[in-house]
Amino acid sequence: MTAASQATAATATATATATLRGPDAGTARTALLFVVGLTIAALAPFALYPVFVMKVLCFALFACAFNLLIGFAGLLSFGHAAFFGGAAYVTAHAVKVWGLPPELGLLLGTAAAALLGVLFGAIAIRRQGIYFAMITLALSQMVFFMALQLKFTGGEDGIQGVPRGVLFGVFDLTQPLTMYYAVLAVFVFGFALIWRAVHSPFGQVLKAIRENEPRAISLGYRTERYKLLAFVLSASLAGLAGGTKALVFQLASLTDVQWQMSGEVVLMTLLGGMGTLVGPVVGAGLVVTLESYLAATSLPVPVVIGAIFVVCVLLFRRGIVGEILARLPGRKA
Amino acid sequence: MFDLLGVSPQVLFGQLLLGLINGSFYALLSLGLAVIFGMLNVINFAHGALYMVGAFVAWLLLNYLGLGYWWALFLAPTVVGLVGMALEKTMLSRLYKLDHLYGLLLTFGLALILEGAFRHQYGVSGQPYPIPDLLKGGQNLGFMFLPNYRGWVVAASLIVCFGTWFAIERTRLGAYLRAATENPVLVQAFGINVPVMVSLTYAFGVALAGLAGVLAAPIYQVSPLMGSNLIIIVFAVVVIGGMGSILGAIVTGLGLGLMEGLTKVVYPEASNIVVFVVMAIVLLIKPAGLFGRER
Numbered sequence: 001m002t003a004a005s006q007a008t009a010a011t012a013t014a015t016a017t018a019t020l021r022g023p024d025a026g027t028a029r030t031a032l033l034f035v036v037g038l039t040i041a042a043l044a045p046f047a048l049y050p051v052f053v054m055k056v057l058c059f060a061l062f063a064c065a066f067n068l069l070i071g072f073a074g075l076l077s078f079g080h081a082a083f084f085g086g087a088a089y090v091t092a093h094a095v096k097v098w099g100l101p102p103e104l105g106l107l108l109g110t111a112a113a114a115l116l117g118v119l120f121g122a123i124a125i126r127r128q129g130i131y132f133a134m135i136t137l138a139l140s141q142m143v144f145f146m147a148l149q150l151k152f153t154g155g156e157d158g159i160q161g162v163p164r165g166v167l168f169g170v171f172d173l174t175q176p177l178t179m180y181y182a183v184l185a186v187f188v189f190g191f192a193l194i195w196r197a198v199h200s201p202f203g204q205v206l207k208a209i210r211e212n213e214p215r216a217i218s219l220g221y222r223t224e225r226y227k228l229l230a231f232v233l234s235a236s237l238a239g240l241a242g243g244t245k246a247l248v249f250q251l252a253s254l255t256d257v258q259w260q261m262s263g264e265v266v267l268m269t270l271l272g273g274m275g276t277l278v279g280p281v282v283g284a285g286l287v288v289t290l291e292s293y294l295a296a297t298s299l300p301v302p303v304v305i306g307a308i309f310v311v312c313v314l315l316f317r318r319g320i321v322g323e324i325l326a327r328l329p330g331r332k333a
Numbered sequence: 334m335f336d337l338l339g340v341s342p343q344v345l346f347g348q349l350l351l352g353l354i355n356g357s358f359y360a361l362l363s364l365g366l367a368v369i370f371g372m373l374n375v376i377n378f379a380h381g382a383l384y385m386v387g388a389f390v391a392w393l394l395l396n397y398l399g400l401g402y403w404w405a406l407f408l409a410p411t412v413v414g415l416v417g418m419a420l421e422k423t424m425l426s427r428l429y430k431l432d433h434l435y436g437l438l439l440t441f442g443l444a445l446i447l448e449g450a451f452r453h454q455y456g457v458s459g460q461p462y463p464i465p466d467l468l469k470g471g472q473n474l475g476f477m478f479l480p481n482y483r484g485w486v487v488a489a490s491l492i493v494c495f496g497t498w499f500a501i502e503r504t505r506l507g508a509y510l511r512a513a514t515e516n517p518v519l520v521q522a523f524g525i526n527v528p529v530m531v532s533l534t535y536a537f538g539v540a541l542a543g544l545a546g547v548l549a550a551p552i553y554q555v556s557p558l559m560g561s562n563l564i565i566i567v568f569a570v571v572v573i574g575g576m577g578s579i580l581g582a583i584v585t586g587l588g589l590g591l592m593e594g595l596t597k598v599v600y601p602e603a604s605n606i607v608v609f610v611v612m613a614i615v616l617l618i619k620p621a622g623l624f625g626r627e628r
Contacts, residue, residue, distance in 0.1 A: 306443065
């Protein structure tokens with residue numbers, strides 16, 4: 001069993017019971033959850049600081065993209081910062097220097113991340129498990145050094161003062177609320193895409209690869225292609241999240257491409273629950289909240305983050321959402 | 334040849350020496366990683382942090398207890414080894430039955446804690462550590478000037494590396510170790526205490542990192558961040574060499590260090606990424622690594 005499959009045993013049971021009760025009950029509940037979630041997200045900026053919620057949404061999308069790989073294909077990438085930060089740089093550069101509108105900037109950023117995903121994916125999927133993690137980490141470190149040295153990234157300063165611009169020539173993103181709903185739309189789009197991918201035949205093949213790759217091969221699937229496609233999809237969505245983040249904070253910097261960022265997204269997913277769709281969103285919300293809370297105290301952030309890592313790995317590997325799903329009454333069929 | 338590269342021999346050999354020294358550290362660290370991985374099936378992300386701890390122990394011994402370099406050379410690896418043993422007993426040992434990725438995640442968390450704590454306490458700026466009196470000065474080799482301490486670092490790490498290779502491949506204890514790597518249950522049935530052996534292996538592996546930290550202290554400054562960037566390069570080294578062979582880890586480490594030094598002479602901008610480029614090429618040609626076998 002792979003890491004993710006242990007973590008998602010709970011989800012599997014949950015899906016199984018949902019099917020037992022008839023598909024309609026499961027779909028209705030999912031739809032209800034979706035509507036409730038969307039309502040909360042739509043009202044959030046009136047209760048909370050909008051920039052904070054936007055940060056949560058960006059990282060939530062980033063974590064969901066990452067989770068597509070670890071949770072559904074069983075591949076632990078330790079280099080997702082390269083896609084997140086790389087796209088942030090490209091979007092920032094396109095919008096600020098080339099003066100492109102934000103939608104084109106985002107598109108270019110996402111395309112850059114996808115291209116990077118093809119390159120890295122082609123190299124990294126040649127090895128599995130632990131090696132995969134080390135290779136993606138090393139490749140992303142290469143991107144970090146390039147960001148440090150190339151001219152257009154601005155070295156230590158990063159790209160600052162990125163204009164938000166006017167989306168589709170209609171929506172003025174300098175208005176905080178307009179920006180917020182644009183970010184929410186991006187997030188919903190990304191989340192829906194992941195939901196669709198996971199519940200498609202493609203997603204089923206990914207799960208088969210995760211559980212037993214030799215068997216998937218023997219069934220005639222070209223697992224390499226599936227893994228590469230999952231990797232590119234995950235990289236592109238991570239890039240979309242990164243580009244959006246660059247617009248929200250009007251900044252692309254070295255922090256976005258550093259290995260600590262790759263570690264952070266791993267933590268968000270692990271904390272929320274690997275292999276659950278909602279888990280990464282919860283994890284991202286918690287980690288971002290915790291970090292902004294810790295920033296006001298004198299506690300060293302990395303130590304706290306590291307301690308959460310250790311506790312998660314030792315005590316609850318299913319993550320918060322995974323644990324809840326496992327403990328819901330009537331789900332241990 | 335020198336005219337061809339357009340550099341003076343002093344610059345070329347100077348950079349090659351720097352490369353050799355970096356390579357010695359890559360070799361020591363990747364050796365420790367390989368030993369630990371062989372026995373525990375864990376990639377020790379905390380290796381870089383423990384290398385940093387080794388350097389800091391040396392610095393603390395000097396500044397608070399007045400114990401010099403030669404004491405540190407012995408005491409720091411011991412301290413790091415004991416810390417490692419404690420970590421293995423209390424945390425890592427709970428994860429052996431799970432997927433190997435959890436070991437990576439746990440040690441990643443430990444690395445963050447160690448680094449964050451030292452950073453909180455001592456800041457990000459480096460602390461200088463003096464070269465021991467015995468090794469001050471240098472030799473003029475005719476074509477270049479060799480500082481004694483740097484020569485010592487290369488020699489010492491080569492001795493430790495080959496000593497480790499000999500102990501694992503040529504002694505009785507090493508035979509137990511290799512047997513336990515293949516089949517721990519059977520080895521235990523022969524009356525060998527495998528859990529203790531596992532703890533000691535981890536302690537030894539991280540002690541190597543601690544030793545590398547002490548050796549590095551007078552060359553680089555003692556800083557909380559000294560391990561984190563190094564460990565990623567060492568990961569790439571391990572991927573290139575493959576973890577199947579001890580000798581492979583040593584040779585790859587030294588070779589890549591030299592290659593990095595050479596790149597600094599020819600095309601300095603690429604020196605940071607040359608190891609990663611080599612890794613990508615090796616993966617495309619020989620996915621199992623130069624000396625590796627697929628596990």
